[in-house]
Amino acid sequence: xxxxxxxxxxxxxxxxxxxxxxxxxxxxxxxxxxxxxxxxxxxxxxxxxxxxxxxxxxxxxxxxxxxxxxxxxxxxxxxxxxxxxxxxxxxxxxxxxxxxxxxxxxxxxxxxxxxxxxxxxxxxxxxxxxxxxxxxxxxxxxxxxxxxxxxxxxxxxxxxxxxxxxxxxxxxxxxxxxxxxxxxxxxxxxxxxxxxxxxx
Numbered sequence: 001x002x003x004x005x006x007x008x009x010x011x012x013x014x015x016x017x018x019x020x021x022x023x024x025x026x027x028x029x030x031x032x033x034x035x036x037x038x039x040x041x042x043x044x045x046x047x048x049x050x051x052x053x054x055x056x057x058x059x060x061x062x063x064x065x066x067x068x069x070x071x072x073x074x075x076x077x078x079x080x081x082x083x084x085x086x087x088x089x090x091x092x093x094x095x096x097x098x099x100x101x102x103x104x105x106x107x108x109x110x111x112x113x114x115x116x117x118x119x120x121x122x123x124x125x126x127x128x129x130x131x132x133x134x135x136x137x138x139x140x141x142x143x144x145x146x147x148x149x150x151x152x153x154x155x156x157x158x159x160x161x162x163x164x165x166x167x168x169x170x171x172x173x174x175x176x177x178x179x180x181x182x183x184x185x186x187x188x189x190x191x192x193x194x195x196x197x198x199x200x
Contacts, residue, residue, distance in 0.1 A: 003119055004198040005098050007110040010125040012154035013132030015187040017106050022191035024104040033106040044089040112166040123194055124176040127183030
């Protein structure tokens with residue numbers, strides 16, 4: 001058991017979700033990934049599928065995507081745009097989960113939302129493109145787009161979303177306590193390193 005809250009930020013296909021789950025299992029603490037989506041859906045009234053796609057991704061790969069997404073409707077969602085309303089709910093849910101006690105939270109800009117929390121470890125998982133491309137094909141199968149194009153699009157949308165709401169650059173080492181290359185270290189070793197850090 002640990003008194004730490006661990007956030008896992010990750011490049012698409014790097015195994016961040018698997019690493020987070022292993023960390024939570026080894027430490028015996030709650031794990032929030034799909035579970036976090038369900039919490040946000042309950043609070044916001046949005047469908048889980050919508051939140052899964054839009055909660056940490058820009059509406060498109062364009063930096064101008066939020067200009068179009070920020071159309072607010074007076075009297076609806078507190079006058080916020082859909083994107084801002086979802087961000088507000090997401091922040092609230094993540095802060096509530098952190099208050100409950102130790103846990104592992106994957107994605108959703110949790111590293112930023114909990115940046116001032118005194119008992120957090122923020123990890124960033126990355127790997128080279130070949131490793132990630134091979135992994136997403138094994139896990140999710142082929143699609144019309146090449147694996148490389150899927151990686152680039154997904155990460156670009158995460159990067160835009162992160163910068164829009166945090167003002168920081170996604171994947172910059174200074175934003176995290178530890179950055180791990182899952183392609184070189186392996187998923188299990190990455191999990192072991194984070195567990196060891198959390199126990200100290």
